[in-house]
Amino acid sequence: MVTIQSKWRxxxxxxxxxxxxxxxxxxxxxxxxxxxxxxxxxxxDTTGSSGRNHTTAGIIGGDVYANLSHLSKGHSHGDDMPYxxxxxxxxxxxxxxxxxxxxxxxxxxxxxxxxxxxxRYRPPDCEARHRTAIIIPHRHREHHLKFLLYYLHPFLxxxxxxxxxYVIHQAGNYTFNRAKLMNVGFREAxxxxxxxxxxxxxxxxxPEDDRNxxxxxxxxxxxxxxxxxxxxxxxxxxxxxxVSALTPLHYLKMNGFPNNYWxxxxxxxxxxxxxxxxxxxxxxxxxxxxxxxxxxxxxDKGNDVNPKRFNMLAKTRQTWKLDxxxxxxxxxxxxxxxxxxxxxxxxIGTEAGLHPHPTPPPPAKAAGKPAADAPAVVAEKSPxxxxxxxxxxxxxx
Ligand code: BGN
Numbered sequence: 597m598v599t600i601q602s603k604w605r606x607x608x609x610x611x612x613x614x615x616x617x618x619x620x621x622x623x624x625x626x627x628x629x630x631x632x633x634x635x636x637x638x639x640x641d642t643t644g645s646s647g648r649n650h651t652t653a654g655i656i657g658g659d660v661y662a663n664l665s666h667l668s669k670g671h672s673h674g675d676d677m678p679y680x681x682x683x684x685x686x687x688x689x690x691x692x693x694x695x696x697x698x699x700x701x702x703x704x705x706x707x708x709x710x711x712x713x714x715x716r717y718r719p720p721d722c723e724a725r726h727r728t729a730i731i732i733p734h735r736h737r738e739h740h741l742k743f744l745l746y747y748l749h750p751f752l753x754x755x756x757x758x759x760x761x762y763v764i765h766q767a768g769n770y771t772f773n774r775a776k777l778m779n780v781g782f783r784e785a786x787x788x789x790x791x792x793x794x795x796x797x798x799x800x801x802x803p804e805d806d807r808n809x810x811x812x813x814x815x816x817x818x819x820x821x822x823x824x825x826x827x828x829x830x831x832x833x834x835x836x837x838x839v840s841a842l843t844p845l846h847y848l849k850m851n852g853f854p855n856n857y858w859x860x861x862x863x864x865x866x867x868x869x870x871x872x873x874x875x876x877x878x879x880x881x882x883x884x885x886x887x888x889x890x891x892x893x894x895x896d897k898g899n900d901v902n903p904k905r906f907n908m909l910a911k912t913r914q915t916w917k918l919d920x921x922x923x924x925x926x927x928x929x930x931x932x933x934x935x936x937x938x939x940x941x942x943x944i945g946t947e948a949g950l951h952p953h954p955t956p957p958p959p960a961k962a963a964g965k966p967a968a969d970a971p972a973v974v975a976e977k978s979p980x981x982x983x984x985x986x987x988x989x990x991x992x993x
Contacts, residue, residue, distance in 0.1 A: 852921030862905025
């Protein structure tokens with residue numbers, strides 16, 4: 597009888613303990629759920645000045661300027677400076693990216709006191725292990741450039757790089773040519789400094805994690821692997837667009853980028869194909885680190901979709917050695933060493949060449965009528981439909 601009673605007692609005690617444990621566990625779950633909902637409804641910090649908060653995909657992001665406040669101008673770059681550590685202690689992982697209205701270039705300048713003329717920087721307290729040039733093709737995107745500079749400068753400083761930012765600005769109104777501008781950027785940047793890595797960077801892509809280090813790999817690297825516009829994953833296996841990193845040797849081995857893709861699309865795929873044709877392969881950071889936010893915009897004027905891109909891409913195997921760094925022609929119009937970047941304005945000509953022949957004036961005008969409405973140089977515009985097959989590929993070079 598006694599034993600039966602004590603058995604019951606133990607059973608009740610056991611059930612009691614179970615109940616208490618269950619209550620505690622459910623309370624913890626409840627707290628998690630409550631704090632999850634509180635975070636969803638909390639207004640995001642648009643100034644980016646405080647600790648950490650959430651991006652649209654739910655990843656916690658910190659202020660990109662947070663780790664930089666203690667760096668000061670005080671140090672001089674002597675011979676006795678130690679090398680920076682292999683992994684920068686300033687790296688913080690996810691970065692909160694937002695686009696507050698009212699940001700100005702002078703505000704960006706104020707927040708980056710250690711950046712010098714031409715958009716150059718070296719860590720003040722150690723000798724950088726890497727020298728990286730950022731090449732940004734550009735036209736009519738001042739608004740995007742301002743945000744990119746706002747995020748990129750501190751991002752690169754956190755990585756303790758010796759870096760320079762080059763903006764390659766296409767002069768005139770002829771169709772945009774992203775890849776040719778990259779070739780110009782490569783040559784002009786290498787003329788100035790012995791960079792050991794070049795990052796070819798779209799103006800509208802903001803890196804969201806500073807573990808995505810802007811240094812080169814032993815093979816060409818595709819850095820923009822997880823963009824918000826593609827749901828933070830690669831849109832297709834061979835994608836090489838947005839941001840890529842090559843050493844000067846990689847670049848020359850693949851004869852640089854193509855010069856003949858005028859307008860939107862295909863040039864990045866051509867570059868990806870060149871990588872493998874030159875006997876190299878594409879490396880990538882992790883999906884976690886290679887995250888980018890794209891600044892939303894409409895398709896630009898002067899950058900219409902290139903209807904020739906399919907045919908051109910089909911011929912990369914035949915064309916890559918004939919068109920690229922070995923044939924690039926351009927004229928530098930100006931080179932300005934601005935506080936936050938080096939601005940190189942360049943004439944890259946048109947599909948008809950660097951100095952297309954002016955079309956002969958129509959007979960009536962030649963016979964004495966003033967030709968006030970005739971432009972001095974008439975540039976051929978790319979046709980809306982792909983022309984006959986033999987005209988594809990090399991256009992005017
Ligand atoms: C692809 C484009 C790329 C572009 C990506 C992402 C082409 C060539 C088709 C054979 N490629 O479709 O240039 O970066 O989409 O937008 O259009």
